Amino acid sequence: MRENDVKVLRTLRDAGGTASAGEIAQKTGLANSAVARSSLTLSEQGLVQEQTTRTTEIFCTEEGHDYLANGLPERRVATVVHDAGGKLQVSEAVQQAGLPLDFVSIVTGWIARKGWGKIEKTSSGTILVVPKDAPKDEDEEVLERIGQVSIPIEELPSNLKQAADRLLKRNILASKQHVQRKLQITPKGLDAIPNQTSIDEVSGLTSEMILSGDWERVRLRAYNVSSAVPSLNPGKYHPYLRFLRMVKRKLVALGFTEAVGPLVETAFINDDCLYMPQDHPAREIHDLYYLKHPSKASLEPWKDIVEKVAQTHENGWKTGSTGWGYKYSREEASKLVLRSHGTALSVRSMISKNMKIPGKYFAIARCFRPELLDRTHLTEFNQAEGIVLDPSLSLRNLLGVLEMFAREVAGADKVRFKPDYFPFTEPSVELQAYREGYGWMEFGGSGIFRPEVTEPLGIKVPVIAWGLGIDRLYMMHQQIEDIRQLFTTDLEWIRQQKVG
Amino acid sequence: MESLDEQNDSVSIEVKDSNHPDIWSVEGIARALRTHLGIAKPKAPILSGKSGLKVTVDRRLGPIRPYIATSIVRNVKPSENALKSWISLQEKMDLTYGRKRKRGSIGFYQADLIKSPLRYTVGNPDEMAFVPLGSAEKMTLREIVEKHPKGIEYGGTISSFKDWPLLEDGDGKILSLPPIINSNDLGKIGPDTKNILVEVTGTNVDTVGNTLKIVVTALAERGGSVYSCAQTYAGKSAKPVVTPDLKSSFKDLSVSYANRLLGAAFKPAEMIRAFVRAGHPARQVNKDVCASRASAIASTLCIKSTWWRISRSRWTSTSWILNGRESGPLGDSHPRQTDTRPLQKS
Known part of the structure; x- marks a missing residue:
C-alpha cells in the first residue's frame, strides 16, 4: 500500500470514520489532488466509500438583512398599531412604520394569518386592530438564528423549517444547494491499516536511492493512467475575442487597413452618405437607437460633401x-444615432483624407439595433465590414x-x-453558407456601392463592400446554436472552450 | 419559398426583393413567374380608354396632403380570393411603400355610385361628418380620428392641421377622409362590385402615381379594364394630370459596362433574355435611338422599364440581369467563377 493511501486511511480512522476530502488534505498535509487520487484507489479496493450529502444552505437576502435590522413589516406595523392604543387606520399604520403603501395588503394579510390582529371596515376607512403585543414568532426566530451567516435548512427543527420555507417564498431568505462529498472508511479499510509505513513502494527514484542502492529493493508504484486529473483553469481570453483577433490579424496580413469611427454617429454618416432616404423604414425609431442627450451634432466637418449628398438624395x-x-x-x-451597421465605418474610410485607390479597408464593428432578442438576434452585435476600391473590380471579386x-x-x-436589395449597393448579394451538421445560415449583405454613394464622396472606381454578421460566422465555426452564448458569463462554458 | 401547405393548397413565399412593390401581391408574383418561367413575354396591361371621371384638387391641401391619382377599373367582379389579395396588397403598400399612409395610401370605391366630378378638398374636423367603414353611425372627422381604430392608428398623419383632407363626389357625398377611412356607403367593395374606383392620395407625387399603377395592374390581371381619370390642380396649370400614367421609360445600358461590373461575359442576346425573364423587354441598338441618352456604342441595349414594373430605386439594371439569368455567377456555389484577388496579399 502506498504511503499516501495509508495516511488517508489513518486520518479517516482518527476522525471517527468519516471526513471530507478537504479535511483529509488539511490533516495529512497532502495536496487536494493527491487525496483525490488516493481516495479513488482506496474506493476501488473497497477500503473506503464515498458519501454524497446534499444540503440546502439558507441565508438572508438584501430584504432579509433589512428586516433583520428593523423587524418584519408585519411586526413593525403591529407594534405601531399596538402603541397607538390598539386601533389605527391601515395606511396610516403602514406609513408610520416607515413602509411604502404597496405593503398594505401584504402586511394586513400576515397580521391576520398570524392571529396578531384583524381588519375592520368602518365608515372612516379600513382599521387595523391589534389588541395585544404578540410574542416573537417562528419566522422571527429563524431570521435571528440565521443572522449574517448561512445555515443548512436540514439542521432546523421541523417547525422552524416550515417558517424558513415561508420566508423563502417571501424572498426574505434565499437558498443555495450545497453538495458535500465525504469519505467513510469501511471495516475492510480499518483492517488494512498497517502498523508501520511501508517503504517498499515508491512513486519515483531519487539520487539518494541510487547512491544507497535502495533502488534495487523498492518497487515502483504503478500509475493509474485512467484516473481523472485535476482540471487547471489558467487565465485566457474569451474565445470569441480570440476569434475576432484572429480574423483581424488575417485581414491585416492581407493588406487591409483598419477603419476607425465612433459608436455614436450622425445620421448623415450612418445613413445619408449611403443613399438611404431619410424616411426609409429602417431609419425609424424601432430600427435605430436615437440619442436624447445630445440629440444632434454639427455637420461642419463634412461641409464639402453635405450639399452633394443632399442633391443626390x-x-x-x-x-x-x-x-x-x-x-x-x-x-x-444631424441627428445622433448608435452606429447601426459597419457600413458607417466604410463611409468613414471613404471620406477620410488618407483614403487610397486602390485600397482595402476593414472593421470589426460593434453595431446596435433595437431587435427582439432570439437565438440569432441581439441588440448589440458585430459585423465584419470591408471595402475594396479598385478600378478593375467586379461582382466576381466580391x-x-x-x-x-x-x-x-x-x-x-x-x-x-x-x-x-440594399439602397446603397447595386448589384447586391446575400451570402448563405452551409456546414455539415449545422445547416444553412444567412450571413448578411454585400454589393457594389451605387454611384449615388461613391460619386458625392469623390470616388469614381467600383467599390465592393460587405457587412457580414461575424457573430454568426463564429456560431457556425463553433457550431453554437444560440447567439446569446457568445456573450455569456458562464465561466464553465468559457473554461471548456479550446485555446486556438 | 417559405412553406408549402398541401392541405390548404397554399404556398407562403418570402419576397426578398423589397425594392419591387409590383410583386407584393398574388397577381404580381404570378406575373413575375410567367416571364421568369418563359410562359409569357412581359406584357403591360393596356389602357382601355378615358373613364370620364374628373377630379378637382383644392390648393389648401398643399401643406397637408397635396397629391391624388385615380383610375376606374371596369368589369372586375372579384372573387373572394381576389378581394383578399387586393386588401393585403393595399395594407402592404400603405405600410411600407406608403410609409404608414404618409407618403401614399389607397382607397377602393364602388364607381357606379359616384358622380363626377370628384372634389379633393379640405373640411372642418368638427363640422363634417359621415358614416365610416365598419360603423353604423355618423361621426365627425374628429370623432373618427379619436375613436375609430383606423383613426387612432393613422390620425397622426393629419391631426396637426386645422383642416383635414376630404374626398367628395359631384353630389357632395363624402367618399372618404384620406388617409384614414372610407365611407361605409361608397367605400365598400365586395364580390358584386363590377366597377371599382381606385384612389391614391399622399405627400409624394411619385409614390402616389406608382401606387396607383401597381394597384390597377393587379386588378387588370384579374380581367379588369383600366380607364383613366383627369386631375385638375387649382392654381398650378390648367392642364389636367391624367392618371394612371402608362408611359414606360427607357434607358440604355452598355453591354461591356454591365459585363465589367458583373465580372461576366454575357453576349448581348443573353443579356436581353435575362432582362425579358426579369420582366423588362430589351433590344439591341446600334445608334442613338434610345430615348434617354444618345449612344454610339455598338453593343448597347435599350431597356424598357414597363410602367407596371416599378422599382423603388428606379434603375437597377445589373440586378435585373442577375435576377433574370438562366445560370451565372450567382446561384449555388461556383468556386471557379469567384475571384479572391482582393484578398491576395498586397
Whole structure:
C-alpha cells in the first residue's frame, strides 16, 4: 500500500470514520489532488466509500438583512398599531412604520394569518386592530438564528423549517444547494491499516536511492493512467475575442487597413452618405437607437460633401440617377444615432483624407439595433465590414471574398449567393453558407456601392463592400446554436472552450 | 419559398426583393413567374380608354396632403380570393411603400355610385361628418380620428392641421377622409362590385402615381379594364394630370459596362433574355435611338422599364440581369467563377 493511501486511511480512522476530502488534505498535509487520487484507489479496493450529502444552505437576502435590522413589516406595523392604543387606520399604520403603501395588503394579510390582529371596515376607512403585543414568532426566530451567516435548512427543527420555507417564498431568505462529498472508511479499510509505513513502494527514484542502492529493493508504484486529473483553469481570453483577433490579424496580413469611427454617429454618416432616404423604414425609431442627450451634432466637418449628398438624395445630382425625389433635411442628417451597421465605418474610410485607390479597408464593428432578442438576434452585435476600391473590380471579386469568409472563417462546406436589395449597393448579394451538421445560415449583405454613394464622396472606381454578421460566422465555426452564448458569463462554458 | 401547405393548397413565399412593390401581391408574383418561367413575354396591361371621371384638387391641401391619382377599373367582379389579395396588397403598400399612409395610401370605391366630378378638398374636423367603414353611425372627422381604430392608428398623419383632407363626389357625398377611412356607403367593395374606383392620395407625387399603377395592374390581371381619370390642380396649370400614367421609360445600358461590373461575359442576346425573364423587354441598338441618352456604342441595349414594373430605386439594371439569368455567377456555389484577388496579399 502506498504511503499516501495509508495516511488517508489513518486520518479517516482518527476522525471517527468519516471526513471530507478537504479535511483529509488539511490533516495529512497532502495536496487536494493527491487525496483525490488516493481516495479513488482506496474506493476501488473497497477500503473506503464515498458519501454524497446534499444540503440546502439558507441565508438572508438584501430584504432579509433589512428586516433583520428593523423587524418584519408585519411586526413593525403591529407594534405601531399596538402603541397607538390598539386601533389605527391601515395606511396610516403602514406609513408610520416607515413602509411604502404597496405593503398594505401584504402586511394586513400576515397580521391576520398570524392571529396578531384583524381588519375592520368602518365608515372612516379600513382599521387595523391589534389588541395585544404578540410574542416573537417562528419566522422571527429563524431570521435571528440565521443572522449574517448561512445555515443548512436540514439542521432546523421541523417547525422552524416550515417558517424558513415561508420566508423563502417571501424572498426574505434565499437558498443555495450545497453538495458535500465525504469519505467513510469501511471495516475492510480499518483492517488494512498497517502498523508501520511501508517503504517498499515508491512513486519515483531519487539520487539518494541510487547512491544507497535502495533502488534495487523498492518497487515502483504503478500509475493509474485512467484516473481523472485535476482540471487547471489558467487565465485566457474569451474565445470569441480570440476569434475576432484572429480574423483581424488575417485581414491585416492581407493588406487591409483598419477603419476607425465612433459608436455614436450622425445620421448623415450612418445613413445619408449611403443613399438611404431619410424616411426609409429602417431609419425609424424601432430600427435605430436615437440619442436624447445630445440629440444632434454639427455637420461642419463634412461641409464639402453635405450639399452633394443632399442633391443626390433630392434629384440625383451628377450621378445620372433620378434621386429619391423628396426634400432633404439637414436637421434629420444631424441627428445622433448608435452606429447601426459597419457600413458607417466604410463611409468613414471613404471620406477620410488618407483614403487610397486602390485600397482595402476593414472593421470589426460593434453595431446596435433595437431587435427582439432570439437565438440569432441581439441588440448589440458585430459585423465584419470591408471595402475594396479598385478600378478593375467586379461582382466576381466580391463573391470570392464572401466565399473566403464563409469557408475560412466559418468553416462552411457549401456557399450560395442570393440576389438581394440594399439602397446603397447595386448589384447586391446575400451570402448563405452551409456546414455539415449545422445547416444553412444567412450571413448578411454585400454589393457594389451605387454611384449615388461613391460619386458625392469623390470616388469614381467600383467599390465592393460587405457587412457580414461575424457573430454568426463564429456560431457556425463553433457550431453554437444560440447567439446569446457568445456573450455569456458562464465561466464553465468559457473554461471548456479550446485555446486556438 | 417559405412553406408549402398541401392541405390548404397554399404556398407562403418570402419576397426578398423589397425594392419591387409590383410583386407584393398574388397577381404580381404570378406575373413575375410567367416571364421568369418563359410562359409569357412581359406584357403591360393596356389602357382601355378615358373613364370620364374628373377630379378637382383644392390648393389648401398643399401643406397637408397635396397629391391624388385615380383610375376606374371596369368589369372586375372579384372573387373572394381576389378581394383578399387586393386588401393585403393595399395594407402592404400603405405600410411600407406608403410609409404608414404618409407618403401614399389607397382607397377602393364602388364607381357606379359616384358622380363626377370628384372634389379633393379640405373640411372642418368638427363640422363634417359621415358614416365610416365598419360603423353604423355618423361621426365627425374628429370623432373618427379619436375613436375609430383606423383613426387612432393613422390620425397622426393629419391631426396637426386645422383642416383635414376630404374626398367628395359631384353630389357632395363624402367618399372618404384620406388617409384614414372610407365611407361605409361608397367605400365598400365586395364580390358584386363590377366597377371599382381606385384612389391614391399622399405627400409624394411619385409614390402616389406608382401606387396607383401597381394597384390597377393587379386588378387588370384579374380581367379588369383600366380607364383613366383627369386631375385638375387649382392654381398650378390648367392642364389636367391624367392618371394612371402608362408611359414606360427607357434607358440604355452598355453591354461591356454591365459585363465589367458583373465580372461576366454575357453576349448581348443573353443579356436581353435575362432582362425579358426579369420582366423588362430589351433590344439591341446600334445608334442613338434610345430615348434617354444618345449612344454610339455598338453593343448597347435599350431597356424598357414597363410602367407596371416599378422599382423603388428606379434603375437597377445589373440586378435585373442577375435576377433574370438562366445560370451565372450567382446561384449555388461556383468556386471557379469567384475571384479572391482582393484578398491576395498586397
